[in-house]
Every structure is written in C-alpha cells, then in structure tokens.
Amino acid sequence: MKGSMRVAILAMIIMALVMVHPVEGLNCVELAGMLSPCLDYLRSGGEPPEDCCSGVKKAQGAIQSQEDRRNACNCAKSAAGQMKVRADAASDLMAKCGVSTISIDPNVDCNT
Structure with a gap:
C-alpha cells in the first residue's frame, strides 16, 4: 500500500508540473492559422470580420513575453510582405x- 501511495503522489506532482508548465512561444504557423480569417480584409480593407478579430484576440492571448511579441511581429511582417496586404488595412486591424x-506592417521594426 505504501508503494501505491507513493506512485499516486508522484503522479499528482507530475500532473501539477505539466499543468503549470509554460506553453511554448507562438510560432508562425499558429499565428497564420489565427490570422487567416483576416486575409480578405487585409487585401481589400473595409471592416474585419468577426472571426478575424477572434483570431487577433487569440493571438494576443498567446503572446506571453517580449520574445513572443518579437517573434509574432517578425512572422506577421514576413507574411504581410509576401501576401501583399494593404498598409492602411494592416495598420488599422489591431485598433x-x-x-x-x-x-502586420511589412515596414515595422520588430525590435522596438
């Protein structure tokens, strides 16, 4: 019985560590998935659709550190240049x- 109690306690400690372990930083593929509903807006302007803003808010929630923010900025900057988004739509999206x-501006300095 003492052995099974130790195993149970060890299992609970491991579960607690897994639950509080920080999530890895946001990567470009994940960010692209969150922001993909924004592509039409970013190319055409107008008003962003609700699922676009939901993705933007989800991306915001995934950014936990300055490094995450810088990585997300670089991913968005690269994608904006490749997908030829409208600068005005990109600069207005977050607001x-x-x-x-x-x-999501292709000209932004992600180090500042």
Missing part, C-alpha cells in the same frame, strides 16, 4: 479589433 499586441 478595429480592440488589441495592440502585434503589427
């Missing part, structure tokens, strides 16, 4: 969705 975490 229209009520967040200020990342920029």
Whole structure:
C-alpha cells in the first residue's frame, strides 16, 4: 500500500508540473492559422470580420513575453510582405479589433 501511495503522489506532482508548465512561444504557423480569417480584409480593407478579430484576440492571448511579441511581429511582417496586404488595412486591424499586441506592417521594426 505504501508503494501505491507513493506512485499516486508522484503522479499528482507530475500532473501539477505539466499543468503549470509554460506553453511554448507562438510560432508562425499558429499565428497564420489565427490570422487567416483576416486575409480578405487585409487585401481589400473595409471592416474585419468577426472571426478575424477572434483570431487577433487569440493571438494576443498567446503572446506571453517580449520574445513572443518579437517573434509574432517578425512572422506577421514576413507574411504581410509576401501576401501583399494593404498598409492602411494592416495598420488599422489591431485598433478595429480592440488589441495592440502585434503589427502586420511589412515596414515595422520588430525590435522596438
């Protein structure tokens, strides 16, 4: 019985460690998935759809550190240049969705 109690306690400690272990930083594939509903808006302008703003807010929640923010910025900057997004739509997106975490501007300096 003492052995099974030790195993149970060890299992609980491991579960607690797994539950509080920080999530790895946001990567470009994940960010692209979150922001993909914004692509039409970023190319055409107008008003971003609700699922776009939901993705933007989800991306904001995934950014936990300055390094995450810088990585997300670099991913968004690269994608914006490749997908030829409108600069005005990109610069307005975060404000229209009520967040200020990342920029999707191909000219932004992600180190500041």
